[in-house]
Amino acid sequence: MTTIYLVRHGQASFGAESYDKLSPNGEQQAIVLGHYFNDILKEAPLVVAASMQRHQQTAHLCLDESFPESEIITDSAWNEFNHQQVFSRYEPRFNEPHLLKADVVKHANPRAYLSKIFEGAIERWTGGDFHHDYDESWPDFKNRVETALANLCGQLAESKPRYAVVFTSGGVISVAVGKILGLSPEKTFALNWAIANASMTTLRLVGNEPQLLSLNEHHFIKTVDSNLLTWI
Incomplete structure (x- = not known):
């Protein structure tokens, strides 16, 4: 049975000319996440990362602290709107x-x-x-994310890794959870606003269907330094 970790990227550069770059705080969040993965994952995961800079940076910084030999599969279907x-x-x-x-x-x-x-x-x-x-309209974005999740689950059902980690964004994670729970757009994006930077949302794959185990885990950041915890 595969456990899937959906990871929101570390804090990006809000208000800067290019948002799509981790702030120094975001870099540290990714490193803390890597230490946590090193503690909880018993073997190297299958790793997927969206193609935006903030996703790639988070993935590399995290994996450098946990599973540096892991291949990162880049898939733009997991990009944020x-x-x-x-x-x-x-x-x-x-x-x-x-x-x-x-x-x-x-x-x-x-x-x-x-x-x-x-x-x-x-x-x-x-x-x-x-x-x-x-x-990209809302229906197109929703369909893109739901298709990316379904495709990943189908692949994992065949290859059966113990763990999979997807580095993505809050809007994508919200839509994935909204699909599993049957949420309206309003409730879906209420989740988006609550998802912390570098947090984990955990799914369990049963057959080829995902089940929600946890949402927005960020205690591992708070226990290291509560000042590192951000949502923007």
């Missing part, structure tokens, strides 16, 4: 990441403010009236 485009279609000035960051940091509760923007942008993206307005 274009969050910058989703934000900017909701509010055009947010096409400039530094403007979004400036708005967020000046608020007394930055996380609550960003959450409000996120909810509005996601509601527009998933609502059905504006699918034509995005390079």
Whole structure:
């Protein structure tokens, strides 16, 4: 029976010209995750990573601390949706990441403010009236992630490794969990907002069907240094 670990990437560079790069804090989160994998995994896992820079960086930093000889299978089907485009279609000035960051940091509760923007942008993206307005619509993204999960489960059912690790993003993990639990888009993306950087969501493969064992495990980061724990 295969255990699948869906890993959100470490903290990226929010508000920078390129979000798609780990922050120093994100690099440390990936290293802590690698130490944890070294403790809990009894043999090398099958490893899949999305193709974005933050996914690849997280995978390499993590595996350097645990299973440095593991091959990383790169699969862009596990990439995150274009969050910058989703934000900017909701509010055009947010096409400039530094403007979004400036708005967020000046608020007394930055996380609550960003959450409000996120909810509005996601509601527009998933609502059905504006699918034509995005390079990848919500139905297309949902179908891509669900297909990636089904394909992985089919492959694992045949090869039967003890462990598989997928380095991906919060939106992808939320859609995968939403598929398993039959969640609405609203409840799916409520999960997305709660998934911590470098956290693990654990699935168990029964036949070729995934079952949810745990969601958003991040205690291993908190026990090392609670200041490392981030969600943005």
